[in-house]
Amino acid sequence: MSMVVSLEKNGRSFLKDQAFAFDFDGVVADTMSLFASIGREEFGLTDLYPEKITDYDLTRCLDVELDTLIQIITRVVSADYNHRLAPLPGAKDILQKLADKSGPLLFVTARPDGESVKHWLKDTLHMGEDICEVIATGSFDAKAEILQNRGKKLFVEDRLETCFHLKEAGIEPVLFIQPWNRRPHGFHEVRGWSDLAEFFGV
Numbered sequence: 114m115s116m117v118v119s120l121e122k123n124g125r126s127f128l129k130d131q132a133f134a135f136d137f138d139g140v141v142a143d144t145m146s147l148f149a150s151i152g153r154e155e156f157g158l159t160d161l162y163p164e165k166i167t168d169y170d171l172t173r174c175l176d177v178e179l180d181t182l183i184q185i186i187t188r189v190v191s192a193d194y195n196h197r198l199a200p201l202p203g204a205k206d207i208l209q210k211l212a213d214k215s216g217p218l219l220f221v222t223a224r225p226d227g228e229s230v231k232h233w234l235k236d237t238l239h240m241g242e243d244i245c246e247v248i249a250t251g252s253f254d255a256k257a258e259i260l261q262n263r264g265k266k267l268f269v270e271d272r273l274e275t276c277f278h279l280k281e282a283g284i285e286p287v288l289f290i291q292p293w294n295r296r297p298h299g300f301h302e303v304r305g306w307s308d309l310a311e312f313f314g315v
């Protein structure tokens with residue numbers, strides 16, 4: 114049975130082999146909601162809501178000065194805002210179930226620094242370094258090599274461009290549906306964590 118055929122059915126084999134890993138922003142954490150609320154509350158962008166973010170490149174979908182976007186993003190990724198960053202519904206319980214079944218989980222983020230993510234996972238999901246590891250690559254395209262080196266064959270990601278890049282590198286992407294990735298693709302996609310639980314069979 115080929116990898117693609119088994120992927121269409123479920124992710125159990127990837128779970129058994131510990132061959133999966135997760136993106137963080139937009140998959141585990143509801144990062145765009147924090148982005149939008151900082152924009153509304155601190156920058157007066159009163160009509161900024163996650164549904165308006167229809168492209169991962171924010172300059173393409175929002176009529177907001179680049180300098181302002183950068184200031185908001187700087188706040189979003191700062192540990193000072195960690196307490197306002199919510200998990201996406203179901204992420205906490207299902208990640209715990211996956212960790213119970215497979216052992217420590219790997220998160221690979223394109224953030225340049227993984228410290229705030231590590232603290233958030235510990236404080237918000239109660240996942241310490243004994244059950245999870247965070248690797249910050251600083252670039253989207255660096256994810257594939259990290260995953261290959263760690264023997265990961267499947268990655269849950271919300272940035273469609275990264276999914277195409279991973280697929281080329283032989284990593285099977287699972288696209289986590291978000292308003293900013295609604296363009297044609299041929300990847301397996303999930304609508305939230307209950308779909309992911311079903312996919313992994315937990």
Ligand SMILES: [Mg+2]
Pocket residue numbers: 136137138139140270271272
């Ligand atoms: Mg992401």
